[in-house]
Amino acid sequence: METEELQNLNVHHGHNIRRTRIEKGIKQDAMAKLVNLSQPAVSRYEQTKVIDDEMLRRFSRALNVPVEYLKTLEEDAPSVVFENISNDVHDNDNISTPSGYAQSTTNNFNPIDKITELYERLLKEKDEKYAALEQRIRNLEQQK
Template identity: 35%
Template sequence: MTTHTAMPNHKVHEGRNIKRFREMLGIKQDALAFDLNMSQQAVSLLEQKETIDTPLLQKISALLKIPVEAIQNFDEEQAINIIANTVNTVNDNATGQVFQINPTINTSEKWMEALEEIKRLNEDKIALYERMLKEKDDMMAKYEQLMNNR
């Protein structure tokens, strides 16, 4: 099995990784911006930065419910190489090839399951927020009606 080390001149782009995880989780820039108390344009600029200040990175990772290390260490090029090398030919004979699946695939599946769970939780959070906004609107309408009846 081939092992891969990071390329010496290749740096992980933290902003791009934030964007990738955000998109995988189905979170819009506006929603992340709201949670970070900044504008959508600021989030867009943040996603273009190669490195992010640690306190902000920690806040973003907490909001996305993923480890800081995932943002700091995810390297798409390396991930593609690892995935490409998870299927190794064990035996090539007249009956055909026998493949061995590396357990790395299980790790990817676990990541995808975790990301799907986070996405579901975020959808629940959005639904709750929308219900709260509707209740606020209903209360405001009742208040306005009471004020008009005076």
Template identity: 40%
Template sequence: MTEKTIHEGRNVKRIREILGIKQDALAMELGLSQQAVSALEQKEKIDEKILEDVAKVLKVPSDAIKNLTDEAATNFFNTFNDNSGFNYNCTFNPLEKYIEAMEENKKLYERLLETEREKVALLEKMLNK
């Protein structure tokens, strides 16, 4: 059995991208330059103190960065698509729901307008008597 090498820098990049964090934003939080973060992501092994700081900023355990293999990452993020009772896939089109709500508002407005017209007609009829 061959031991797989963990590339900590690649793991930092992978986690950062999954979280939607740009290099410059991570750099700013760490007090580094964007180029320093880029260089950090190229390193196979990251200094323990820096790794702890990065983990804290990314809000993940440092062990996640140290032990994340390609296979583990794939398995972890595929769990969001399993049938464990959590539905992360939208089962309806949000735009269609918005249009339905707008149509319902339009119908309500038309009914309100009709009742106001009826009131005006009734008041005019009473005034003419």
């Protein structure tokens, strides 16, 4: 019955995994390590329309999203960002996290801070150019 419901919806588990993986900036080989599979196996799963619940749980833990998100996200649906999701991960789940990967892959930055930083850098460059031009003018005046 669940398969029939999925056929009625525009849901593709593999595409949902791929889309979420890309949104989080995780490459297939890194994802393979997170779910203890080979990279070609991850690729095959990303092309599979219906994936069993156990595999979906493994991918959801690795991607730090609820399993229902991967099971129900329809094609062409808007992106959703999950922060501070608590998945019940047990020691015997056999999911490893390579060093260098944080459980939460949220990039937090304030665009205003970036704009301010760019503006200050441009002002500094302008001041340096003015100082260099003034020095040239003084050198030219001394040569006369």
